[in-house]
Amino acid sequence: RKEVEQDPGPFNVPEGATVAFNCTYSNSASQSFFWYRQDCRKEPKLLMSVYSSGNEDGRFTAQLNRASQYISLLIRDSKLSDSATYLCVVRYGGATNKLIFGTGTLLAVQP
Amino acid sequence: NAGVTQTPKFRILKIGQSMTLQCTQDMNHNYMYWYRQDPGMGLKLIYYSVGAGITDKGEVPNGYNVSRSTTEDFPLRLELAAPSQTSVYFCASSQRRGTDSNQPQHFGDGTRLSIL
Numbered sequence: 001r002k003e004v005e006q007d008p009g010p011f012n013v014p015e016g017a018t019v020a021f022n023c024t025y026s027n028s029a030s031q032s033f034f035w036y037r038q039d040c041r042k043e044p045k046l047l048m049s050v051y052s053s054g055n056e057d058g059r060f061t062a063q064l065n066r067a068s069q070y071i072s073l074l075i076r077d078s079k080l081s082d083s084a085t086y087l088c089v090v091r092y093g094g095a096t097n098k099l100i101f102g103t104g105t106l107l108a109v110q111p
Numbered sequence: 112n113a114g115v116t117q118t119p120k121f122r123i124l125k126i127g128q129s130m131t132l133q134c135t136q137d138m139n140h141n142y143m144y145w146y147r148q149d150p151g152m153g154l155k156l157i158y159y160s161v162g163a164g165i166t167d168k169g170e171v172p173n174g175y176n177v178s179r180s181t182t183e184d185f186p187l188r189l190e191l192a193a194p195s196q197t198s199v200y201f202c203a204s205s206q207r208r209g210t211d212s213n214q215p216q217h218f219g220d221g222t223r224l225s226i227l
Contacts, residue, residue: 004153008151034215042220042221043201043218043219043220043221044154044201044218045218046215046216049215087153087154097142097205097207097214097216098144098156098159098169099156099216101146101153101154101155102153103151103152103153104153
């Protein structure tokens, strides 16, 4: 079983749609959680951290369920510019800040 | 504001050749990392460093070496290039501040390496 699992997609949605991505992680000792965005042939960039109480940044909402070891990302009112691969990322405990990356979910927003 | 800089951006090597991928950061970050990303796959950690003079293996270290003589630089060395090392290589850095574990990693633009 992969340490971080995501549905690879692609998710093809029209502009203005709401889309949700899910991610599960296998190690219950995981401490920190993130969503990164990666555009085609570009480097990953931090989209948002995920906090236990859930958090929102504009059109983006992230949720964490530690009991189910499950993370989600909700994008409302999708824009063409949201088209990218969304990477679920987990950090385990310890001093090294090592991250474990999911393989990513591809989102294509259609006009 | 340079951030994390990687060179070269593209390179083609022949089997058995050696090369060094350069990575430098100007944010005074303690932590630096090398990843590889194969098509359709997630990033895999090759090596990491928690400070100058300290390096450790990640998930896929075989065939690579690193050094960290300064805070700024973290070069990745391929000694005998093999076709299996064809990939996109990303360098990243981060800072740990006390008990705050949510410090993000900042990535360079990547080096696209082909071994033929």
